[in-house]
Amino acid sequence: EVQLVESGGGLVQPGGSLRLSCAASGFSFSAYSMNWVRQAPGKGLEWVSFISITSNNIYYADSVKGRFTVSRDNAKNSLYLLMNDLRAEDTAVYYCVRDRNYDYFWGTLSAWGQGTLVTVSS
Amino acid sequence: QSVLTQPPSVSAAPGQKVTISCSGSSSNIANYYVFWYQHLPGASPKLLIYDTDKRPSGIPDRFSGSKSGTSATLGITGLQTGDEADYYCATWDTSLSVYVFGSGTKVTVL
Numbered sequence: 001e002v003q004l005v006e007s008g009g010g011l012v013q014p015g016g017s018l019r020l021s022c023a024a025s026g027f028s029f030s031a032y033s034m035n036w037v038r039q040a041p042g043k044g045l046e047w048v049s050f051i052s053i054t055s056n057n058i059y060y061a062d063s064v065k066g067r068f069t070v071s072r073d074n075a076k077n078s079l080y081l082l083m084n085d086l087r088a089e090d091t092a093v094y095y096c097v098r099d100r101n102y103d104y105f106w107g108t109l110s111a112w113g114q115g116t117l118v119t120v121s122s
Numbered sequence: 123q124s125v126l127t128q129p130p131s132v133s134a135a136p137g138q139k140v141t142i143s144c145s146g147s148s149s150n151i152a153n154y155y156v157f158w159y160q161h162l163p164g165a166s167p168k169l170l171i172y173d174t175d176k177r178p179s180g181i182p183d184r185f186s187g188s189k190s191g192t193s194a195t196l197g198i199t200g201l202q203t204g205d206e207a208d209y210y211c212a213t214w215d216t217s218l219s220v221y222v223f224g225s226g227t228k229v230t231v232l
Contacts, residue, residue, distance in 0.1 A: 035221075037167075044124070045159070045167060045210050047221040061220050095166060107157055107214055107221055110178060112166040 002026040002111045004096045009116030016086050016120070022079040022096030022113060030074035033057075033099040035109060036081050038092035038118075048094070049081065053103045064090075086120045093117050125150060126211055126224035133230040138201050142227045144194040144211030150222060154214045156194040158187055161208040161226075170209070171196065203231050 008020040020036075036048040049070040050059045058070060069082040079096055098111040127145040134140045144156065158171035169178055171187035174194065186197045194211055211224040 044208075044226040045161070045212075045223040047212075047223060050221070059219065059221075062218070105214065105221070107155065107212065108169065108172045109157065109159065109167075109212075110169050110172070112168070114166055 002098070004098065004111060004113035006094060006096050006113045006116035009094065009118045011119045011121065012086055013122050014087060014120055017082070017084045018086060018118060020081040020083070020094055020096075020116060020118070024077045024079065024096075024098075027098070027111075029077040031101045033102060033105065034072060034079045035097040035099055036070060036079075037095045037097050037109065037112075038090075039095070039115075040089070040092040043092075046092070050099065050105050051079070052105070053101075057104050059105060083118070086118075088120050091118060091120050124225045125215060125218070125222050126213065128209075128211060128224040128227045130225070131228045131230060133232055134201050135232045136201055136203065139197065139199045140201060140229060141198075142196040142209055142211075142229070144196070144224050146192050146194070146213065148192060149217035150192075150213045150215040151189060151194055152192045153216060156187065156189050157212045158185075158196045159210045159212065159223075160205075161210065163207070167210070198229070201229075201231055205229055206231050 003025045005023045033052045051070045067085045093115040096113040097109045100106040155173045159167045161167040175187045
């Protein structure tokens with residue numbers, strides 16, 4: 001069974017930092033590209049970032065570019081999102097999401113974690 | 123404001139059919155595959171349609187996807203109470219170089 005388990009969410013002050021982790025199991029993590037998607041309270045889904053299998057292709061939403069950094073450790077079956085300079089508008093549930101088994105973006109978000117809540121507030 | 127426009131809500135009686143539109147532009151829907159996701163209350167989103175008109179294994183054929191020009195459509199036939207959820211279209215925008223979700227449509231079964 002495919003499992004994606006996010007962790008690292010919590011309450012952080014504006015301007016602070018947080019690192020989200022996603023532990024993958026039930027599939028060959030090193031063979032799939034990955035994404036982060038978020039949903040702010042009462043709002044729709046927003047794609048945040050993509051990282052390819054080899055980490056050679058990385059993309060970000062304009063709203064987080066320059067502040068967030070996505071990375072992965074294929075040996076540890078793990079995906080990460082380092083979030084710096086956090087703002088109130090970054091408050092959301094963050095989902096770890098599996099893409100296709102291609103080393104480039106496709107957009108088939110086929111497996112989702114349960115999400116971790118990040119709250120940015122003073 | 124999303125670059126993909128969906129109606130805020132649609133509704134129909136059990137057993138009926140609904141369609142959800144997703145309107146985009148030449149930089150997104152017209153030149154890339156369209157994806158549809160179902161977000162049930164209290165659950166994580168789920169992939170319903172990929173590559174515009176394909177269903178992942180386990181998704182019933184009551185769900186269908188299509189595209190024409192700069193618009194895409196999700197169809198749900200034989201509506202069930204369990205279909206009450208938010209539905210999102212998504213695609214890659216070549217001008218913005220980002221993956222964009224539609225604004226979302228809430229489906230209500232009357």
